[in-house]
Amino acid sequence: MAKTEPDLTVRLAALFHDIAKPRTRSFEHGGVTFRHHEVVGARMARRRLAAMGYSEPVIDEVAEMVRLSGRFKGYAEGWSDAAVRRYARDAGPLLGRLNHLIRCDCTTRNKVRAAGIQALMDDLEFRIAELAEQARVAAERPDMDGAAVMAYLGIGPGREIGEALAFLLALKRSEGEMERSEMEARLDIWWSERS
Numbered sequence: 001m002a003k004t005e006p007d008l009t010v011r012l013a014a015l016f017h018d019i020a021k022p023r024t025r026s027f028e029h030g031g032v033t034f035r036h037h038e039v040v041g042a043r044m045a046r047r048r049l050a051a052m053g054y055s056e057p058v059i060d061e062v063a064e065m066v067r068l069s070g071r072f073k074g075y076a077e078g079w080s081d082a083a084v085r086r087y088a089r090d091a092g093p094l095l096g097r098l099n100h101l102i103r104c105d106c107t108t109r110n111k112v113r114a115a116g117i118q119a120l121m122d123d124l125e126f127r128i129a130e131l132a133e134q135a136r137v138a139a140e141r142p143d144m145d146g147a148a149v150m151a152y153l154g155i156g157p158g159r160e161i162g163e164a165l166a167f168l169l170a171l172k173r174s175e176g177e178m179e180r181s182e183m184e185a186r187l188d189i190w191w192s193e194r195s
Contacts, residue, residue: 005100007100009058009061009094009097010065010101010104012058012062014104016041016044016049016066017038017065017066018037018041019045019048020034020037020038020044021041023037023040023044024040038067038068038070038071042064042067045062046059046062061094061097064094065098068090068091069105072087072102072121072124075120075123075124084127084131085131087128088131099121099124099125102121103121106118140172140173142169142172143168143178143180144180144187146161149161149168152184152187153187160194164190168187
């Protein structure tokens with residue numbers, strides 16, 4: 001907990017994230033496991049925090065961070081882009097705090113292993129940002145839709161509409177937002193150069 005930022009939710013999650021290990025401990029194949037301790041721990045944390053008088057929003061955030069705290073363990077084996085998106089989506093607005101908690105939970109004294117875990121988290125955060133940017137670009141649309149382009153140019157559906165939309169999107173990306181009249185004037189120039 002000493003490694004955490006002075007954030008109540010993160011500090012409480014640091015205190016509670018392993019609370020269920022004694023309850024879930026079992027011995028299998030010559031080793032110890034704590035199967036599902038995050039899920040059990042989230043329920044236990046919820047009850048304890050409520051008994052301590054914390055507000056519902058704090059309880060919800062801490063319990064969710066405890067529940068998600070073990071997800072990162074499988075990252076070293078390699079996650080698909082879909083798995084990275086799912087991790088980020090499931091964490092939602094808690095993503096940065098969850099990643100901070102995971103970084104702080106690295107308690108090994110082996111400096112090489114600790115650096116490796118931090119590097120894996122760096123890689124995960126980079127992939128999350130990269131995939132978010134790809135999604136943002138893919139969702140970007142020009143300010144005129146296909147129906148508006150057809151109506152303005154006086155033509156029906158066809159390949160030209162897709163090309164016009166691609167032109168308008170490239171224009172928006174390079175020059176930013178513009179007035180409808182300016183966009184139409186640029187579309188006129190583009191259309192006349194095609195003839």
